[in-house]
Amino acid sequence: MAGMTRPLLNRRLAEFGTTIFAEMSALAARTGSINLGQGFPDTDGPEEIREAAVRALREGRGSQYPPGPGVPELRAAVAEHQQRRYGLAYDPDSEVLVTAGATEAIAAALLALVEPGDEVIALEPYYDSYAACIAMAGGTRVPVTLRPHEGAFVLDLDELRAAVTDRTRLILLNTPHNPTGTVLDRAELTAIAELARERDLLVVTDEVYEHLVFDGAEHVPIAGLPGMRERTVTIGSAGKTYSFTGWKVGWATGPRELVTAVRTAKQYLTYVSSGPFQYAIAEALRLPDTYYDGLRADLQRKRDLLGDGLRAAGFEVYRPQGTYFITTDITPFGEKDAYAFCRALPERCGVVAIPNSVFYDDPDAGRSQVRFAFCKRKELLDEAVARLKRLAP
Secondary structure (H helix, E strand, C coil): CCCCCCCCCCHHHCCCCCCCHHHHHHHHHCCEEEEEECCCCCCCCCHHHHHHHHHHHHHEEEEEEEECCCHHHHHHHHHHHHHHHHHHCCCCCCCEEEEEEHHHHHHHHHHHCCCCCEEEEEECCCCCHHHHHHHCCCCEEEEEEEEEEEEEEEHHHHHHHHCCCCCCEEEEEEECCCCCCCCCCEEEEEEEHHHHHHHHHHHECCCCCCCCCCCCCCCCCHHHHCHHHHEEEEEEEEEHCCCHHHHHHHHEECHHHHHHHHHHCCCCCCCCCCCCHHHHHHHHCCCHHHHHHHHHHHHHHHHHHHHHHHEEEEEECCCCEEEEEEEEEEEHHHCCHHHHHHHHHHHHCCCEEEHHHHHCCCCHCCEEEEEEECCCCCHHHHHHHHHHHHHHH
16 A cells, blocks of 8 residues: 555564465365365265255255354254263353354354463464464464374474473364374373363364265264363364355354353354254254264275375375374485475376475475375366376386
């Protein structure tokens, strides 16, 4: 703007620009490449759930502002889901909050619970909104890095303990973990819970991939461990589980005091959203176990299909236990710069992926890592694998 001398962007957000997802999705559209970058399915979820949304629209439910905390039907369904799956009891009227996807739940939780100068520990590499939300809250992010080891990414619990200081306010967890696919096991979560109790820390836990775990891995909500319910905000979402990412229906559960705090911040973000879709997701949460079993089995097959193709193309492949994503390393190609590699990949073989370096505070930590999404139709993955073979020596 002419005449303006001060920076226009708030200094807390000065390090953030256009998200890598927008950049790489635009690159895919421009080049006509297969987009294995952004984590969205290329097919809709269950037909009966889509019809439930249509029915809600036809009946005029959700056409106007829904209640601030979410429609009662969805809050009850979320509470039932937590009780049925994990034995966690929440009052749907005071301990469940519906949000505009998990991203808003994360933002509202951090804005509500973090004071300027508080330290927030996050497992690195992390979903890019974590860093931005911590910054908007005025907090200081303290990364604890998951490091490659024997074909997977692992958490060093000693490093986590050493990261806690007197200024630490909360631990921001993500399990199953995006982008690495790590699923923290019960022993790891027990150690984190002990640390949180010992140092009187809050925990905000992003569990949007809770149903997408493979090879017999178990998703363990940390809120269910001794002494953790009263200090944990658990975040869930319909988008990944039911393949309706555009509906933007998420939720937060926790003790009344914490959920009230999160709701106080959330009401000044969107206030309400996704009216008709809330009724449909209430029905989705009551789908039988066979739905979740089928979803996991289908995604595990797709993981294996893409993973085998990436390995055959020459990548080092880290086998994920959960989520939509496979992390690879490009070092076997004699290359180190994942960002440059991803920008050139459409021209080389017509595929788009995401450089993991953007998910680290220190880009060198993930400089040679590239993430691919496998939540696509089998035919598309087959074609992507065929194209990736062009990279093979």
